[in-house]
Structures are given as C-alpha cells and as structure tokens.
Amino acid sequence: xxxxxxxxxxxxxxxxxxxxxxxxxxxxxxxxxxxxxxxxxxxxxxxxxxxxxxxxxxxxxxxxxxxxxxxxxxxxxxxxxxxxxxxxxxxxxxx
Amino acid sequence: xxxxxxxxxxxxxxxxxxxxxxxxxxxxxxxxxxxxxxxxxxxxxxxxxxxxxxxxxxxxxxxxxxxxxxxxxxxxxxxxxxxxxxxxxxxxxxxxxxxxxxxxxxxxxxxxxxxxxxxxxxxxxxxxxxxxxxxxxxxxxxxxxxxxxxxxxxxxxxxxxxxxxxxxxxxxxxxxxxxxxxxxxxxxxxxxxxxxxxxxxxxxxxxxxxxxxxxxxxxxxxxxxxxxxxxxxxxxxxxxxxxxxxxxxxxxxxxxxxxxxxxxxxxxxxxxxxxxxxxxxxxxxxxxxxxxxxxxx
Numbered sequence: 001x002x003x004x005x006x007x008x009x010x011x012x013x014x015x016x017x018x019x020x021x022x023x024x025x026x027x028x029x030x031x032x033x034x035x036x037x038x039x040x041x042x043x044x045x046x047x048x049x050x051x052x053x054x055x056x057x058x059x060x061x062x063x064x065x066x067x068x069x070x071x072x073x074x075x076x077x078x079x080x081x082x083x084x085x086x087x088x089x090x091x092x093x094x095x
Numbered sequence: 096x097x098x099x100x101x102x103x104x105x106x107x108x109x110x111x112x113x114x115x116x117x118x119x120x121x122x123x124x125x126x127x128x129x130x131x132x133x134x135x136x137x138x139x140x141x142x143x144x145x146x147x148x149x150x151x152x153x154x155x156x157x158x159x160x161x162x163x164x165x166x167x168x169x170x171x172x173x174x175x176x177x178x179x180x181x182x183x184x185x186x187x188x189x190x191x192x193x194x195x196x197x198x199x200x201x202x203x204x205x206x207x208x209x210x211x212x213x214x215x216x217x218x219x220x221x222x223x224x225x226x227x228x229x230x231x232x233x234x235x236x237x238x239x240x241x242x243x244x245x246x247x248x249x250x251x252x253x254x255x256x257x258x259x260x261x262x263x264x265x266x267x268x269x270x271x272x273x274x275x276x277x278x279x280x281x282x283x284x285x286x287x288x289x290x291x292x293x294x295x296x297x298x299x300x301x302x303x304x305x306x307x308x309x310x311x312x313x314x315x316x317x318x319x320x321x322x323x324x325x326x327x328x329x330x331x332x333x334x335x336x337x338x339x340x341x342x343x344x345x346x347x348x349x350x351x352x353x354x355x356x357x358x359x360x361x362x363x364x365x366x367x368x369x370x371x372x373x374x375x376x377x378x379x380x381x382x383x384x385x386x387x388x389x390x391x392x
Contacts, residue, residue: 052292056365060342069339072365073331073372 015066015092020085023065027058028081041081050075068092126180126204128351132340137180137208140240140279141330141378150336153329157239157279158186164277164321164382165235167191174233174269175199176224177241181209181217188216193235199227224265234271242280242310246303248291259305259313267317272387276318277380282307284327284377292366307379316390318383330378331371338364 025039032048039048045055055075063070068091071077078084126137133139134151142153143160161183167173169192175183178198187193198219200206209219220227245262246255266276283304311320341348341361349357370376 052366052369053362056362056369060361060365063342071335071372072338072368076369076373 015089017085017089020062020066020088021081023062024058024081024085027061031058039081041085044079045075045081046079062088066092124356125351126208128348128356129180131344131348131351132337136182136185138182139179140333141326142333142336143326144329144332150333153333154182155186158183160380161237161239161277161279162187162191162235164275164380165237166273166275167193167235167237169193170235171195172229172231172233173197173235173237174229176236176238177244178205178209178219179240180205181212181219183237183239184209184217184219185212185214188214197229197233199224224262227269229269232269232271232274234274236266236270236274236276238277239279240281242278243304244302246305247301248303250303252309255303255305256309256313259309263314263317267385267389270385272385274385275321276383276385278310278383279378279380280305280310281330282310282377282379283375284325285374286376304376307377310379310381314383317386319386321382321384323379323381325377325379327371327374327377331368334364334368334371338368 021041025036025041028034028039028045028048028050029036031054032050034048050058056072059070059072059074066088068088070088070091074084074087078087129137129139134149134154136151136154138154138157141157142148142150143157144153145156148156162168165173167187171194173184173187173193173196175187175196175198178184178200181198184196184198187196194216196217198209198217199222200209200219201221201223203221206219206221209217242259242262246258250258266274270276281304283306286304307323307325314320338361341357341364345357348360352360367376371378
C-alpha cells in the first residue's frame with residue numbers, strides 16, 4: 001500500500017520519522033508505565049502489553065496529531081515503533 | 096393509499112438471545128448520529144466491495160447478493176429478520192418485484208424510521224422472530240447482522256447450538272417449500288472464547304458470536320447449505336469507511352451523543368477493523384435452501 005516517496009510532505013504537518021518515533025515512545029512509556037529509555041523502537045509493541053483497544057486509540061491519537069488518515073490496523077501490519085513510523089512517513093509522502 | 100406499515104408491541108423479553116433493552120442500547124442511540132457515518136441508505140452491516148465502489152454502491156451490491164441468494168425476484172412474501180433501517184426491504188419491493196416485505200427489529204428507532212417512509216408493501220414489527228406469528232408463510236428469508244444477537248454471552252456451546260437450532264426450526268416452520276434463506280453474520284474465527292474481549296461485550300451487550308461450524312450444525316436436516324463465503328476483508332473496508340466518516344464528523348457527533356459515546360464508537364469501530372484485519376473474527380455470508388421433507392428433525 002505504500003507510495004513512492006516522490007512528493008513533498010503535505011501541509012500542514014511537517015514531521016520527521018524520528019519525531020514520530022519519539023512521540024510513540026513517550027506514548028507507550030506513559031500508557032504501559034515503562035521508563036522512556038526502556039521502550040525500544042524495534043521491539044513488537046505487544047511485548048509491552050498493548051492490546052487491540054489501546055493500539056487503536058494510539059493510532060487515533062496519532063491521526064489527531066498528524067492530521068492524516070491512518071488505518072487502525074497499522075500496528076498489526078507494522079508491529080514496531082520504527083516500522084510504524086516508517087509506514088506513516090510513506091503514507092504522508094503519498095497523500 | 097392506506098398505510099399498512101405497522102408496529103406490533105415490543106416483546107417483553109427475548110429469551111435466548113440478547114434482550115430488547117440490550118439491542119436498543121446499541122441501535123437506539125440516535126438516528127442522527129448513525130446518519131453521520133453510515134451511507135444514505137443507513138445500511139449498518141458489511142458491504143460487498145468491488146474495485147472503485149463508493150460505500151453506497153458497495154452496500155447496494157450487498158443487498159443484491161442477499162436478494163438473489165434468497166431468490167427474491169417476484170416472491171410474494173419476504174421476511175427480513177433484523178431489518179435495521181429497512182434498506183433491504185426497500186430494495187426488495189422496488190427492484191425485485193416482491194409483493195410484500197416484512198421486517199423484524201428490536202429497535203424502536205429503526206422501526207419508526209421505516210414507518211416514516213409509508214410504503215404500503217412494507218411492514219415492520221418490533222419483536223423478535225421467536226414471538227413473530229406470520230399471517231402466511233414466507234417464501235424468501237433474509238437475515239443480515241442479526242444472528243450475532245441470537246445467543247447470550249456466556250452461553251455454553253450446547254446452549255448456543257440450541258438457540259441457533261430454534262432459529263432454523265422457526266424459519267423452516269414458517270416458510271414455503273421453495274423458500275431460500277440468505278444469512279449474513281459475524282463469526283468467531285481465530286478467537287479464544289475462553290478469554291473474551293470485555294470491550295466487545297460493552298459494545299454488544301449480552302451477545303455471543305457464532306462459529307461457522309455451529310451454524311452448519313444448527314441447520315442440518317432443515318436447510319441445505321448452497322454456499323458460504325467468508326468476507327472479512329470486506330468488513331474491514333466497510334468499517335474503515337464508517338470510521339473515517341465518523342472521525343470527519345466528530346464535532347457534529349459529539350454534539351448529538353456526547354464525547355464519551357463518540358469515543359466509545361470510534362474505539363469500537365477501530366477495534367473491529369483490527370479484528371477483521373487480523374482474522375480474529377470473520378464475516379460469513381451463507382445461502383441455504385429449505386429441505387422441505389427433513390429425514391431427521
């Protein structure tokens with residue numbers, strides 16, 4: 001589903017992959033009560049005990065922040081923070 | 096023209112499946128709220144998609160599938176069990192030359208909606224199939240998105256099977272020999288019933304989903320299964336369309352139902368998208384033909 005990264009990132013939100021990753025790390029850290037430095041961007045999120053309802057809430061909050069449409073099943077197709085952030089970058093480049 | 100659409104008194108209690116109160120908790124929230132994110136026909140069940148379809152077109156395609164599976168063309172007396180806001184009833188009388196179409200629902204808001212359309216060929220009853228006494232047998236039966244409510248949560252496998260069996264017995268007893276049945280329901284697929292998801296219970300109180308094997312077992316000797324299709328990808332796509340529309344209309348939705356209910360629905364649609372995407376649940380569409388002389392009953 002990902003689009004080639006030919007377009008410039010759509011307004012209004014300009015964002016880097018690192019910023020999305022940091023946002024998600026903070027989110028998971030708060031939600032699961034884990035220290036920031038213990039949240040790895042390359043570990044599947046279910047390892048932190050994220051269930052489907054929280055995964056969906058997370059993607060909803062991401063959408064609100066980034067003002068773009070994200071499939072609520074994002075974290076199932078792209079189960080780590082790094083992969084999810086990469087996919088979002090692809091989506092935003094394509095939209 | 097005399098208006099023959101009527102609502103019969105609501106049944107006090109729907110013994111085996113979800114109660115009328117439980118159904119209404121979900122479906123009677125507000126027609127205006129559902130209008131914000133369903134398609135204009137207010138079809139609240141999985142659509143049937145083809146490349147390039149809008150939600151509205153995909154919903155009509157779904158209605159046509161069921162009407163053709165139920166062999167509705169030119170039939171005298173069609174029944175829609177769990178008729179929602181009446182989209183299939185309308186389609187049946189307007190495009191399939193069905194003479195009379197009867198809908199059953201436990202939702203007062205849905206029944207009133209259908210009443211407002213004032214179509215003399217369409218009747219709606221606010222009662223469950225268990226309490227419904229038809230004036231004459233049906234020659235086509237459709238049920239879309241109601242079977243999910245026929246067994247209560249926490250029911251044992253035997254109790255579920257008995258409830259489903261009752262349903263097929265009822266359909267068998269109240270139909271003509273040439274009756275076909277078209278059924279659509281969400282089913283458990285890769286799901287562990289011993290570890291239920293509390294969120295699903297909150298959205299669909301008192302309801303328990305069937306498994307395909309239970310549906311097959313329950314209709315054995317009463318209806319012959321002609322075909323079964325599993326369409327979970329279609330449901331993920333339908334839910335995605337609703338989810339996007341609901342989010343786009345967030346402010347209007349919150350004005351109608353408040354923030355808490357809005358959030359609950361946003362989350363529930365999202366969780367179901369995930370469920371269908373991952374195959375925790377599936378969407379089954381089944382065509383069955385009546386066995387007019389069962390060898391075992």
